[in-house]
Amino acid sequence: MRITIPTLLLDKDKAKRNIRRMADKAKRNSVRLRPHFKTHQSAQVGEWFREVGVEAITVSSVRMARYFANHGWKEIMVAFPVNVLEMESINELAGRIKLHLVAVNEDTVAVLANQLQHPVHLSLKIDTGYRRTGILATNYEELDSIMQQVQGQEKLLFEGFVVHDGHTYKQTDVDAIQTIHNTSVYQLQQLRDRYKSRFPNLQLSIGDTPSCSIIETLSGVDEIRPGNYVFYDLTQQRIGSCSFDDIAVCMACPVVAMHPERGEIILYGGSVHFSKDVLLQENGSTVYGRVVEFASNGWSAPQEGIEVVSLSQEHGVVKASPEQFSKYKIGDLMGVLPVHSCLTANLMQGYTTTDGAQLEHLTGLPQRELIF
Amino acid sequence: MRITIPTLLLDKDKAKRNIRRMADKAKRNSVRLRPHFKTHQSAQVGEWFREVGVEAITVSSVRMARYFANHGWKEIMVAFPVNVLEMESINELAGRIKLHLVAVNEDTVAVLANQLQHPVHLSLKIDTGYRRTGILATNYEELDSIMQQVQGQEKLLFEGFVVHDGHTYKQTDVDAIQTIHNTSVYQLQQLRDRYKSRFPNLQLSIGDTPSCSIIETLSGVDEIRPGNYVFYDLTQQRIGSCSFDDIAVCMACPVVAMHPERGEIILYGGSVHFSKDVLLQENGSTVYGRVVEFASNGWSAPQEGIEVVSLSQEHGVVKASPEQFSKYKIGDLMGVLPVHSCLTANLMQGYTTTDGAQLEHLTGLPQRELIF
Numbered sequence: 001m002r003i004t005i006p007t008l009l010l011d012k013d014k015a016k017r018n019i020r021r022m023a024d025k026a027k028r029n030s031v032r033l034r035p036h037f038k039t040h041q042s043a044q045v046g047e048w049f050r051e052v053g054v055e056a057i058t059v060s061s062v063r064m065a066r067y068f069a070n071h072g073w074k075e076i077m078v079a080f081p082v083n084v085l086e087m088e089s090i091n092e093l094a095g096r097i098k099l100h101l102v103a104v105n106e107d108t109v110a111v112l113a114n115q116l117q118h119p120v121h122l123s124l125k126i127d128t129g130y131r132r133t134g135i136l137a138t139n140y141e142e143l144d145s146i147m148q149q150v151q152g153q154e155k156l157l158f159e160g161f162v163v164h165d166g167h168t169y170k171q172t173d174v175d176a177i178q179t180i181h182n183t184s185v186y187q188l189q190q191l192r193d194r195y196k197s198r199f200p201n202l203q204l205s206i207g208d209t210p211s212c213s214i215i216e217t218l219s220g221v222d223e224i225r226p227g228n229y230v231f232y233d234l235t236q237q238r239i240g241s242c243s244f245d246d247i248a249v250c251m252a253c254p255v256v257a258m259h260p261e262r263g264e265i266i267l268y269g270g271s272v273h274f275s276k277d278v279l280l281q282e283n284g285s286t287v288y289g290r291v292v293e294f295a296s297n298g299w300s301a302p303q304e305g306i307e308v309v310s311l312s313q314e315h316g317v318v319k320a321s322p323e324q325f326s327k328y329k330i331g332d333l334m335g336v337l338p339v340h341s342c343l344t345a346n347l348m349q350g351y352t353t354t355d356g357a358q359l360e361h362l363t364g365l366p367q368r369e370l371i372f
Numbered sequence: 373m374r375i376t377i378p379t380l381l382l383d384k385d386k387a388k389r390n391i392r393r394m395a396d397k398a399k400r401n402s403v404r405l406r407p408h409f410k411t412h413q414s415a416q417v418g419e420w421f422r423e424v425g426v427e428a429i430t431v432s433s434v435r436m437a438r439y440f441a442n443h444g445w446k447e448i449m450v451a452f453p454v455n456v457l458e459m460e461s462i463n464e465l466a467g468r469i470k471l472h473l474v475a476v477n478e479d480t481v482a483v484l485a486n487q488l489q490h491p492v493h494l495s496l497k498i499d500t501g502y503r504r505t506g507i508l509a510t511n512y513e514e515l516d517s518i519m520q521q522v523q524g525q526e527k528l529l530f531e532g533f534v535v536h537d538g539h540t541y542k543q544t545d546v547d548a549i550q551t552i553h554n555t556s557v558y559q560l561q562q563l564r565d566r567y568k569s570r571f572p573n574l575q576l577s578i579g580d581t582p583s584c585s586i587i588e589t590l591s592g593v594d595e596i597r598p599g600n601y602v603f604y605d606l607t608q609q610r611i612g613s614c615s616f617d618d619i620a621v622c623m624a625c626p627v628v629a630m631h632p633e634r635g636e637i638i639l640y641g642g643s644v645h646f647s648k649d650v651l652l653q654e655n656g657s658t659v660y661g662r663v664v665e666f667a668s669n670g671w672s673a674p675q676e677g678i679e680v681v682s683l684s685q686e687h688g689v690v691k692a693s694p695e696q697f698s699k700y701k702i703g704d705l706m707g708v709l710p711v712h713s714c715l716t717a718n719l720m721q722g723y724t725t726t727d728g729a730q731l732e733h734l735t736g737l738p739q740r741e742l743i744f
Contacts, residue, residue, distance in 0.1 A: 004457040005435070038685060060686045061640075063377070080686055081628040083640045084703040085376040104629045104638075107702045132687060133629045133638045166684065256453040257476045257505045266476075266505045268433075268455045272718050276648040312538065313410060313714055314432045314452055315504060330479045331456040342685055346644050347719070349735070363721070366738045 001356040003333055006269040007252045008348035010231075010359065011298055014248035016048055018229050022212065023052035029218040034058050034077060036207065036227025039342045041362040042351065043071040045230065056098075058207070058225045062089045067362050069097045078102065079162065079207065079225060081125065081133060084111040094118035102162055104133050106146050109156070116155040123162045123205065126191065128184040130166040137187035140194070147195055160203030161191055162225070168210035172239055181211045185220035213241035233341035234279050234290055244301045244337070249351070250292060251336040251344065253316060255328050263325050267308070267316035267334055274311055274336075275343035285309075289336035291318065293327075297354050299335045308336055373728045375705055378641040379624045380720035382603075382731065383670055386620035388420055390601050394584065395424035401590040406430050406449060408579065408599025411714045413734040414723065415443040417602065428470075430579070430597045434461045439734050441469045450474065451534065451579065451597060453497065453505060456483040466490035474534055476505050478518050481528070488527040495534045495577065498563065500556040502538045509559035512566070519567055532575030533563055534597070540582035544611055553583045557592035585613035605713035606651050606662055616673045616709070621723070622664060623708040623716065625688060627700050635697050639680070639688035639706055646683055646708075647715035657681075661708035663690065665699075669726050671707045680708055 019035075026033035035049055036058040046068060049057070056075035059065045065076045066089065077100035082090070093099050100121040103109050112122070124146060127134030135142055150158045163184050168177045188204045196202055205223035212218065212226035213236070231249045232242040253269030278286045289308035292299040305321030318334065328334065338344040345351070349364030391407075398405035407421055408430040418440060421429070428447035431437045437448045438461065449472035454462070465471050472493040475481050484494070496518060499506030507514055522530045535556050540549045560576045568574055577595035584590065584598035585608070603621045604614040625641030650658045661680035664671040677693030690706065700706065710716040717723070721736030 004461075005433075005455070061377075080640070081638065083376070083626045083628050085626045085705075089376075105702065108628075111703070131634070132682075132684065132689060133631065136633075254455045254457045256455050256480075259505065261508075262503070266453065268452070271647065271649075271715060275643065276715075277643075310504075312504065317504060330477065331483070333457075343643060343648075363735075364738075366736075 001352065003252050003352070005254065006273045006348075007352050008345060008350070009250045009252055009299075009335075010351040010353045011248045011250070012048075012353050012355065014246060015045065015230055016051075018232065018242075018246055018248060019048055020052055022226060022229050023054070025212070025218070026224060031218050031221060032056070032223040034205070034223055034225045035230070036060070036079065036225050037068060038064065039227045040230050040345060041067075042359050043068070044359040045351075046071060046073070058227065062086050062093065064362060065093055065099070067365075069093060074098055076100065077121075077123070077225070079164070082108050082112060084108055087111070087115045090120070091115075091117045094120045100159065103146075104135060106142060106149065109146050109149055113149065113153055113156055119155050119157055121157045121159045122150060123159045123203075126161045126163050126188065128163050128165065128187045129180060130164065132164075132166055134163070137191060143191070147198065151198060158199055158202075160199070160205065160222070161188055162205040162207065163188060164207040165211055166208060168208045169235070169239065171210065174214055174240060177210050177214050177240075181206070181215055189220060209236060210239045210241045214239075228342060231341040231345070233344075234287075234337055234339045235277070238279060238281075247337050247341075249338060249341050249345065250299050251289070251338060252294070252333045253336055255330055255332045255334055258325070258328065258330060260325065263320050263322065265318040265320055265325065265328055265334070267318060267336070268314065269316040269336065270314040271311045272313055273344070273347055274308075274316070274338055275340060275347055276311060277340035277343055279339045287339070288316070289338055291324075292335040292337055294333065294335050302337060373724065375624050375724070377626065378645045378720075379724050380717060380722070381622045381624055381671075381707075382723040382725045383620045383622070384420075384725050384727065386618060387417065387602055388423075390604065390614075390618055390620060391420055392424055394598060394601050395426070397584070397590070398596060403590050403593060404428070404595040406577070406595055406597050407602070408432070408451065408597050409440060410436065411599045412602050412717060413439075414731050415440070416731040417723075418443060418445070430599065434458050434465065436734060437465055437471070441465060446470055448472065449493075449495070449597070451536070454480050454484060456480055459483070459487045462492070463487070463489045466492045472531065475518075476507060478514055478521065481518050481521055485521065485525055485528055491527050491529055493529045493531045494522060495531045495575075498533045498535050498560065500535050500537065500559045501552060502536065504536075504538055506535070509563060515563070519570065523570060530571055530574075532571070532577065532594070533560055534577040534579065535560060536579040537583055538580060540580050541607070541611065543582065546586055546612060549582050549586050549612075553578070553587055561592060581608060582611045582613045586611075600714060603713040603717070605716075606659075606709055606711045607649070610651060610653075619709050619713075621710060621713050621717065622671050623661070623710060623720075624666070624705045625708055627702055627704045627706055630697075630700065630702060632697065635692050635694065637690040637692055637697065637700055637706070639690060639708070640686065641688040641708065642686040643683045644685055645716070645719055646680075646688070646710055647712060647719055648683060649712035649715055651711045659711070660688070661710060663696075664707040664709055666705065666707050674709060
C-alpha cells in the first residue's frame with residue numbers, strides 16, 4: 001500500500017472490537033442495539049455489524065436510508081426530524097423496507113398521516129435537556145394531541161419515544177453523564193406511564209455514544225442507538241467514552257514543509273480533509289488533531305509535544321517540540337487522530353484499511369446514485 | 373425546480389459579474405490574472421472565466437490540476453507546496469500541460485531536479501508575514517542556495533516568487549490590508565532586485581482575495597491569483613472585500629422544526645453541508661450563516677433578527693425574533709448565506725443555478741476518476 005495524498009486509515013480490528021463491545025453491553029443490559037450508521041456511512045463497515053447480530057439500524061437522512069436499503073438493510077430508522085419535502089422518497093422507501101421515522105411536532109405528523117402511501121413506524125423525539133429539537137417531555141398539550149392523532153392511523157404505527165442527549169458531549173465527567181442519563185430515563189418513564197394504557201408496547205430509546213459507552217447499567221430503556229463508537233475519536237476520548245487505543249481511524253498526511261525556526265511542520269491535510277472541529281484540551285489549548293507514529297499494521301498512542309494547531313483549506317500546521325520535530329522530514333507521512341471522526345469520514349469519502357482494502361463511503365459515490 | 377434537501381444555489385449573473393470585475397481590475401492595473409479555482413472546483417464555472425480571457429489558472433492540489441487539465445486547461449499552477457510523494461502524477465501532468473509548481477524549501481527542489489521527467493515552471497513561495505509556510509523573504513541563505521540550484525536546470529524553469537497573504541483574512545480595515553499588501557510588495561521587490569541579473573524575467577505574484585478586491589492600485593507585482601471572489605461569502609463581506617449583494621451562492625435548507633418558546637427554527641442543514649467555519653460579527657456574536665429571503669430568481673440581503681447560531685452534523689439551529697419567526701413554517705425552504713463558500717461548495721459537491729441548471733464540483737465525481 002503506497003499512500004501519496006491525505007488518506008483515512010481504518011484499523012478493522014479496532015472497529016470490530018468496538019462493535020462487539022457495544023453489542024455485548026446491549027445484550028448484558030437486555031436492551032436492543034440499533035446502531036447509528038452516520039459515522040461510517042459505509043456498506044462494507046455496515047456488514048461488520050451483522051456479524052454481531054444487528055438487523056435494525058439508525059441513519060440521519062433519507063439519502064443514507066436509501067443507500068443502506070440498497071445494501072440489504074430491511075429495518076432502518078431515520079433519526080432526524082421528518083423533512084416533509086421528501087415525502088416522495090419516504091414513500092418509495094416505505095414500500096420496500098421497515099421504515100421508522102421520527103417526528104418532533106404535530107404539523108409533521110399531520111402531513112405524514114395525509115401523504116403516506118405505506119405504513120411506517122413512528123417515534124416522537126423528546127427533548128429531555130439537550131434543547132436542540134424535540135418535544136419537551138413536559139409539553140403534555142402537544143404530546144396528548146399527537147398521541148390522539150396517531151391512534152388508529154393505519155399508516156402510522158406508533159413505536160414510542162426517542163431521545164438524543166447531545167449535551168453529554170459537553171461533559172468530561174462520569175457523574176455528569178450519569179446524571180444526564182438518569183434525568184432522561186426518568187422523563188421517558190413518566191411519559192411511558194402516561195400513555196402505556198393506550199400503547200402497551202411503547203418503546204423508549206436513547207442515542208448518544210457517551211452515555212452508551214460510559215454507563216455500565218443501561219436500565220429503564222428498551223433500545224440504544226449509539227453510532228460514533230464504531231471509530232470513536234479525540235472528542236470521545238476527552239469525554240471519557242473510550243481510550244486512545246480504541247480510536248479506529250487515523251489520517252495519514254504527507255509532510256510538505258518544515259519550519260525549524262518556529263518548530264512547525266506543514267502537512268498536506270486541511271479543513272477539506274479533517275473538517276474544522278476543534279478540541280479543547282485539559283491544559284486549555286485547542287487542537288485539530290493529535291499526532292501518532294505508524295507501526296507495523298497500525299499506529300501508536302498520541303505523542304506528547306506534537307499536535308495539529310491550525311488548519312486551512314489544504315494545509316495543516318503541526319507544532320512540535322525540538323525532539324518531535326527532528327523525527328520528521330519532507331516526504332514523510334504523519335499520522336493524525338481526528339477530533340471528530342464522523343465529519344472527517346464524511347469529507348474523506350472512503351477508507352483504506354490497515355490491511356490495504358478500499359472501503360466506500362456514501363459521499364464518495366456518484367451524485368446520480370444518491371439523488372432519488 | 374423543486375428543492376427537497378439542502379441545496380447550494382448559485383446565482384450565475386452575480387458570479388459572472390464578480391469574474392468580470394476582477395478581470396477588468398487586472399487589465400486596468402496591467403497585471404496578469406491567474407484565478408484560483410479551489411473555491412468553485414467546477415468545470416462549468418471554469419468556462420465562465422474563459423469568457424473574460426483567462427487562459428492560465430491556479431489550483432491547490434494535483435488532483436484539482438488533473439481535473440481541470442481534463443477539461444481543457446493548458447496552463448495550471450498548483451499553489452500548494454510540492455508534495456514529493458506525488459511525483460508520478462506530477463510527471464504525468466507535466467507531460468501534457470504547462471505545469472507550474474510551487475516549492476517552499478531546498479529539499480523539495482532537489483527531489484524535483486532529480487525526478488522530473490518533463491520541464492515544469494517553478495516558483496518559490498515567500499513568506500512575507502502570514503507565517504503559515506514559505507521561505508522567509510529575508511532568508512537569503514536558503515534562497516541563494518535554491519537559486520543556485522535551479523539555475524541551468526533543464527526541467528526546472530524558474531518563474532519567480534509567489535506570496536499568499538492569508539493574514540489579510542483577519543482584518544476588517546482597508547488601511548490594515550493596504551499595509552499588508554505594501555509590506556509584501558516591498559519584500560518581493562527586494563528579492564527581485566537581488567536576483568534580477570540572473571533571472572531578468574523573474575515574476576512576482578500575490579494571491580489573496582481581500583487585497584485583490586479591496587486595493588485599487590495593484591502596482592509592483594506581475595500577477596494576481598485570487599479565487600474566492602467568484603462567489604465571495606460572509607467572511608469576505610465582513611473583511612470588506614464585497615457587498616452582501618456580491619455573494620453568489622446561497623444554501624436552501626428545509627425547515628423541519630419550530631420552537632416558538634425559545635424563538636428557534638431547526639433546519640435540515642448542518643456541518644456536513646455548511647462546514648463549521650464561524651463568523652465573528654461586529655456585535656461580538658458568532659454565526660454560522662445569515663438568513664436571506666428568496667425572491668424571483670434570487671435572494672434578498674441578509675435579514676435582521678434571524679441567523680444560524682449553531683450547527684451539528686445534519687441540524688442547523690436558527691435564532692429568530694418573533695417577527696422573523698412568524699414568517700416560517702415547517703416545510704418551507706430557508707435561504708442561508710455561507711460563512712465560507714469554498715468549504716460549503718466542497719461539501720455540497722455541486723451547484724443548482726437559480727435558472728435551474730446542475731453544475732458539477734470535483735468532490736461530487738466518482739473517486740475512481742480522481743485518483744491517478
